[in-house]
Amino acid sequence: MPCEADEEEVRGVKVSREALLEVMEGESDLPPDDEMEGEKDLAQGNKMELSGLSLSYGGKKVLEDISMPIPARSITAVIGPSGCGKSSLLRCLNRMNELVDGARVEGKVYLDGEDVYAPGFDVVGLRRRVGMVFQKPNPFPKSVYENVAYGPRLYGVRQKKVLDRIVEESLRRAALWDEVKDKLGSSALALSGGQQQRLCIARVLAVQPEVILLDEPCSALDPISTQRIEDLLHELKEMYTIVIVTHNMQQAARVSDFTAFITIEEQGSPGRLVEFGETEEVFTNPRKKKTEDYITGRFG
Amino acid sequence: MTSQLCPGKMAGPAARSWAGGPVNPFKGQREAAIRWTLRICALISVVGLFLMVAFLLRESLPAWREAGFTNLFAADWNPGRGKYGILIFLVGTMAVSAGGLMLGAPLALATAIYLHAYARPAWRRVIGKGLEVLAGIPSIILGWLGFTTLVPLVRSLAGGTGMGILPASMVLAVMILPTVATIARDSLDAVPESFAEASFSMGATRWQTLRRVIIPTAWPGIAVAMILGLGRALGETMAVAMVIGPATAFPRNLTTPTHTLTTKIMLEMGESTGVHRSSLFAMALVLLALSTLLILLVRLLSRKAVQEFPGGVLTC
Numbered sequence: 001m002p003c004e005a006d007e008e009e010v011r012g013v014k015v016s017r018e019a020l021l022e023v024m025e026g027e028s029d030l031p032p033d034d035e036m037e038g039e040k041d042l043a044q045g046n047k048m049e050l051s052g053l054s055l056s057y058g059g060k061k062v063l064e065d066i067s068m069p070i071p072a073r074s075i076t077a078v079i080g081p082s083g084c085g086k087s088s089l090l091r092c093l094n095r096m097n098e099l100v101d102g103a104r105v106e107g108k109v110y111l112d113g114e115d116v117y118a119p120g121f122d123v124v125g126l127r128r129r130v131g132m133v134f135q136k137p138n139p140f141p142k143s144v145y146e147n148v149a150y151g152p153r154l155y156g157v158r159q160k161k162v163l164d165r166i167v168e169e170s171l172r173r174a175a176l177w178d179e180v181k182d183k184l185g186s187s188a189l190a191l192s193g194g195q196q197q198r199l200c201i202a203r204v205l206a207v208q209p210e211v212i213l214l215d216e217p218c219s220a221l222d223p224i225s226t227q228r229i230e231d232l233l234h235e236l237k238e239m240y241t242i243v244i245v246t247h248n249m250q251q252a253a254r255v256s257d258f259t260a261f262i263t264i265e266e267q268g269s270p271g272r273l274v275e276f277g278e279t280e281e282v283f284t285n286p287r288k289k290k291t292e293d294y295i296t297g298r299f300g
Numbered sequence: 301m302t303s304q305l306c307p308g309k310m311a312g313p314a315a316r317s318w319a320g321g322p323v324n325p326f327k328g329q330r331e332a333a334i335r336w337t338l339r340i341c342a343l344i345s346v347v348g349l350f351l352m353v354a355f356l357l358r359e360s361l362p363a364w365r366e367a368g369f370t371n372l373f374a375a376d377w378n379p380g381r382g383k384y385g386i387l388i389f390l391v392g393t394m395a396v397s398a399g400g401l402m403l404g405a406p407l408a409l410a411t412a413i414y415l416h417a418y419a420r421p422a423w424r425r426v427i428g429k430g431l432e433v434l435a436g437i438p439s440i441i442l443g444w445l446g447f448t449t450l451v452p453l454v455r456s457l458a459g460g461t462g463m464g465i466l467p468a469s470m471v472l473a474v475m476i477l478p479t480v481a482t483i484a485r486d487s488l489d490a491v492p493e494s495f496a497e498a499s500f501s502m503g504a505t506r507w508q509t510l511r512r513v514i515i516p517t518a519w520p521g522i523a524v525a526m527i528l529g530l531g532r533a534l535g536e537t538m539a540v541a542m543v544i545g546p547a548t549a550f551p552r553n554l555t556t557p558t559h560t561l562t563t564k565i566m567l568e569m570g571e572s573t574g575v576h577r578s579s580l581f582a583m584a585l586v587l588l589a590l591s592t593l594l595i596l597l598v599r600l601l602s603r604k605a606v607q608e609f610p611g612g613v614l615t616c
Contacts, residue, residue, distance in 0.1 A: 096500065096501055123503075124504075125503065126503075131501065138492070138498045140499075140513055141517050150499075151502045151503075153512075154502060154508060154512070155503075200498070207503070
C-alpha cells in the first residue's frame with residue numbers, strides 16, 4: 001500500500017510541503033530494487049522508450065515503426081496534424097489501446113527497461129505508474145475529495161487520515177487546493193472546466209505515478225486555464241516524466257523539452273515519426289523539410 | 301430534419317419542438333385541421349385517464365360511504381355480512397410484488413451488467429433478443445407454465461397445495477426480468493465512456509470500475525428500472541391468479557393460498573352487486589393509487605439524478 005499510517009504518524013501530519021513530497025516518494029511501493037539509485041540514473045536517462053512500435057485497429061495501420069525515447073523528468077511533446085495517430089501513440093504507453101476491440105500493437109514499449117507488452121506484464125501496475133489525463137476533463141460524478149481519493153482507495157488505502165493527506169497533497173501539487181479546500185465535499189462537476197482538468201491531474205498524482213500522459217489536456221479550456229495547466233506542468237516535471245500530445249505548436253514550444261513530430265503521408269496511411277529532438281532544435285532548426293513545413297504552418 | 305420542414309427561425313430553445321415554435325410557415329386551414337386532429341388524438345390519453353379516475357371514484361363511492369374507511373381497510377372480508385376489509389388482498393399484492401422484485405431484480409441486474417460490460421457482441425445479441433421475446437410472452441402462458449411446473453415443484457418441496465406467494469413471486473420475477481434488465485442496461489450504457497476510461501487508466505479492473513463508478517452513476521436509472529418492474533408486478537393479474545391459490549386468507553407462509561387485489565377483482569367482478577361491487581372498485585382505486593405512487597417515486601428519483609448529475613444518465 002502506498003501509505004502506511006504509522007509512517008505518517010512518525011513524521012507528523014502537518015509538515016512542510018517538501019517533507020510531504022518526500023514522504024510520498026519514499027512510500028511508493030515500487031519494486032524495492034535500489035529505487036533511489038535507479039531514479040538518479042534515470043534523471044539523466046530515458047524513462048520510457050519506444051522501439052519499432054506499430055499499431056493497427058482491425059487490420060488498419062494507424063502507426064508504423066515508431067522509435068523514440070522518452071527522457072526522464074522532462075516534458076516530451078508529441079505534435080502532428082490531426083489524424084496522425086498521436087493520441088493513439090500516447091495510449092500505447094499505458095496499454096489503453098487494449099480497450100479498443102481489434103487493436104494490435106507490434107514492437108516494444110519499455111518502461112525502466114522492461115517491455116510493457118511482454119506477456120505477464122502487470123497492466124494494473126503499469127497504468128498506476130503511467131497515469132493519463134484526457135482531452136476532455138472527465139472527473140467522476142463524485143465529490144472533489146472522492147475523485148482524488150479514487151486511486152488510493154482502489155489500491156486499498158482506507159484510513160481517513162491517510163486519504164485526507166493524499167487528497168490535500170495531490171490537490172496542492174495540482175495547484176487546485178486553494179480553490180477547492182472549502183468545497184471538497186461538493187460535486188466535482190460543479191467546478192469550471194479548467195478546475196476539472198486540474199482535478200483530473202490531481203487524481204492521477206494521488207497514485208504517485210512516474211509518468212504522466214496528457215492527451216491534448218488544454219484543447220477544451222480557455223487561455224487562462226491553459227496557462228495555469230502549462231505552469232503546473234513546468235512544476236510537475238521536476239518530479240515526473242511527462243508526455244503531452246498537443247495540436248497547438250505554440251504550446252509544444254512553450255512547455256516541452258523534447259518534441260516528436262509525427263505525420264501521415266496522405267489520408268489513411270499510418271503515422272510515422274518524422275523527427276525527434278530537443279524542442280528548441282526541432283522548432284528553430286528542424287532537420288527535416290516536413291517538420292519545417294509543418295511548424296511554419298505550410299500544412300496541417 | 302426539423303429545419304427543412306420548418307424553414308422559419310429555428311434558433312434558440314424553440315427550435316427543439318415544433319409546437320410553440322416560431323410562426324408556422326404553413327398557414328392555412330389544412331394545417332389547422334391536421335393540428336387539431338392530432339391534438340384531439342393526443343388529448344384522448346389525458347381525458348381517458350381523467351375519466352377513468354372519475355369513474356373509479358364514482359363507482360367506489362357507495363363502498364366508502366356505506367362500508368366506511370375502517371371497514372374497508374380491515375382484515376375481514378365477508379360481503380354477505382357487510383364486511384369489506386381488503387387488507388388481505390393488499391398484503392397479498394404487496395407480498396407477491398416485493399417477492400417478484402426480490403427474485404427478479406438481482407437476476408435482471410446481473411443480466412444488465414453482463415450485457416453492458418462483459419458480453420461479447422454475439423452473446424449480447426442472443427441475450428438481448430431473448431429479453432425482447434421474453435417481454436412479449438403473454439402472461440397467461442407464464443401463468444399456465446407456473447401452474448403446471450412451479451406449483452407441483454413447490455408442492456413436492458413444501459407440501460400443501462403448492463400455491464401461494466412463492467410461486468406467484470417466481471412467475472412475476474420472470475415477467476419483470478426483461479423490463480428491469482433492459483432499463484437498467486440502458487442506464488448503464490448511458491454512463492459516459494470517459495468515466496470508464498478514467499477509471500481504467502488508473503489501473504482499475506473492469507469490476508472495480510463497475511462497482512465504484514459505473515453502477516453508482518447509473519444508480520438512479522437502475523432504481524427507476526426496479527420501480528417500473530414493481531409497477532408491472534403490482535398490476536399483473538392473470539399469471540398471478542393461476543398460481544396464488546386463491547383463498548381469502550392471509551398467507552401463513554410463502555406456500556399457502558392467498559389473494560391479491562387484482563385476482564380478487566377478477567374473480568368476483570361478475571357476481572357482485574351493490575356495495576360488494578363498489579368495494580371492488582375501491583380496490584381498483586387503491587391499486588391505482590399504489591402505481592401512481594410508484595410513478596411519483598420515479599419522477600422524484602429522476603429529478604434528483606438530474607440535480608446531482610446534470611449530464612443526464614437517466615434514460616427514461
